[in-house]
Amino acid sequence: MTTPIRLLLADDQALVRGALAALLSLEPDLTVVAEVSRGDEVVPEALRTHPDVALLDVEMPGLDGVAAAAALRAALPGCRVLVVTTFGRPGYLRRAMEAGANGFVVKDTPARQLADAVRRVHAGLRVVDPTLAAETLATGASPLTERETEVLRTARGGGTVAELAATLHLSEGTVRNHLSSAIGKTGARNRADAVRLAEANGWLLG
Amino acid sequence: MTTPIRLLLADDQALVRGALAALLSLEPDLTVVAEVSRGDEVVPEALRTHPDVALLDVEMPGLDGVAAAAALRAALPGCRVLVVTTFGRPGYLRRAMEAGANGFVVKDTPARQLADAVRRVHAGLRVVDPTLAAETLATGASPLTERETEVLRTARGGGTVAELAATLHLSEGTVRNHLSSAIGKTGARNRADAVRLAEANGWLLG
DNA sequence: GCTTACACCTGACAAATGTCACGGGCGAGA
DNA sequence: TCTCGCCCGTGACATTTGTCAGGTGTAAGC
Numbered sequence: 091m092t093t094p095i096r097l098l099l100a101d102d103q104a105l106v107r108g109a110l111a112a113l114l115s116l117e118p119d120l121t122v123v124a125e126v127s128r129g130d131e132v133v134p135e136a137l138r139t140h141p142d143v144a145l146l147d148v149e150m151p152g153l154d155g156v157a158a159a160a161a162l163r164a165a166l167p168g169c170r171v172l173v174v175t176t177f178g179r180p181g182y183l184r185r186a187m188e189a190g191a192n193g194f195v196v197k198d199t200p201a202r203q204l205a206d207a208v209r210r211v212h213a214g215l216r217v218v219d220p221t222l223a224a225e226t227l228a229t230g231a232s233p234l235t236e237r238e239t240e241v242l243r244t245a246r247g248g249g250t251v252a253e254l255a256a257t258l259h260l261s262e263g264t265v266r267n268h269l270s271s272a273i274g275k276t277g278a279r280n281r282a283d284a285v286r287l288a289e290a291n292g293w294l295l296g
Numbered sequence: 297m298t299t300p301i302r303l304l305l306a307d308d309q310a311l312v313r314g315a316l317a318a319l320l321s322l323e324p325d326l327t328v329v330a331e332v333s334r335g336d337e338v339v340p341e342a343l344r345t346h347p348d349v350a351l352l353d354v355e356m357p358g359l360d361g362v363a364a365a366a367a368l369r370a371a372l373p374g375c376r377v378l379v380v381t382t383f384g385r386p387g388y389l390r391r392a393m394e395a396g397a398n399g400f401v402v403k404d405t406p407a408r409q410l411a412d413a414v415r416r417v418h419a420g421l422r423v424v425d426p427t428l429a430a431e432t433l434a435t436g437a438s439p440l441t442e443r444e445t446e447v448l449r450t451a452r453g454g455g456t457v458a459e460l461a462a463t464l465h466l467s468e469g470t471v472r473n474h475l476s477s478a479i480g481k482t483g484a485r486n487r488a489d490a491v492r493l494a495e496a497n498g499w500l501l502g
Numbered sequence: 503g504c505t506t507a508c509a510c511c512t513g514a515c516a517a518a519t520g521t522c523a524c525g526g527g528c529g530a531g532a
Numbered sequence: 533t534c535t536c537g538c539c540c541g542t543g544a545c546a547t548t549t550g551t552c553a554g555g556t557g558t559a560a561g562c
Contacts, residue, residue: 237538
């Protein structure tokens, strides 16, 4: 073993972040050099500490993990990215890979495998949960157009059509058309149902 | 120091569970004797391993952490319970305390404080996040009746009134009345909004 | 006994929602 | 060029939803 692999951890839950740091620090060839709680702190902290691998959560304030991954790849091309997330949503994996992530691990995986995943990513390999990969291929990309996802995303707050139209600067009829189309495409029966399904598939990311 | 404090960990996310085990094992006076991933495995495993303190997540398959806490207090009165959860929902804290939990910690708290929380709970003290405690007192208990919460819980799936009525064996009018009442009490404008608000307050637990 | 709260139902009503048919404009690709 | 898909809009329509005013029965409290 030469110098240890330098790690950056990004997770909004301090307890989980610290626990992951403890877990990874048990490995002699790994060392945690930075911890952040927000997505928009990833790049500045990485520029300061020059990690070899960054472990990013998807759900974070400021900037979601996928966007942070893209920004990090642009700022430090030599830094590998391993996305570690709670939800194994098919769309998340797809978006993360498109954003340049080198690996994707859900928090359901056994703790022992995390260090190996880090090492593989550092070695230039891709690490993907096989179950999730299959599901992603089965589910496919989002069938929703840009506008439809935007309307659905706004509809998450639970407002009337009039309010949606006002915040989106659209006509009420247009909003209804987009919603109807989204409902049809997702196979939902309701606006609320469509929001639920789209979110479960990871189709509502920024 | 005499014998170390024996811990049981319950969390459905294997990675988080393992990381917490690593974090707590760093403390010389703590030892993790059991790990489970489901709420309904807590009591059997506790009967087998006799932990001093059980760390329970709220969101778990099989049995939620609050119900598991109650069952554990009944089966092993000597075992202290520390609830560790992702969401700082006011209702969760209230329900957990009513179920006999000795402490309540959100996953936003710094990792260093967890071991102290465990020690305090083991010493017979109550550990509660002060911010969350204040919010709980401000929000108060659920204003919803049993039936209203049940209807809201069923409405989470996103079905029509007719379907809700069918699954609940009620008349459509009754369902609508319960929904309307719940919407009024929560200050929501929609059925979907009411579900969202009630869930955010932790009023939809089993 | 009386009151209060809850569960359950009915019927009716206005408002919101979801669907459809129909336009026009715009950019990408055959 | 022509077609196709997406975006945006209109108007109309049936359905669903949320609200209200009633009614019953039942259990708990004064």
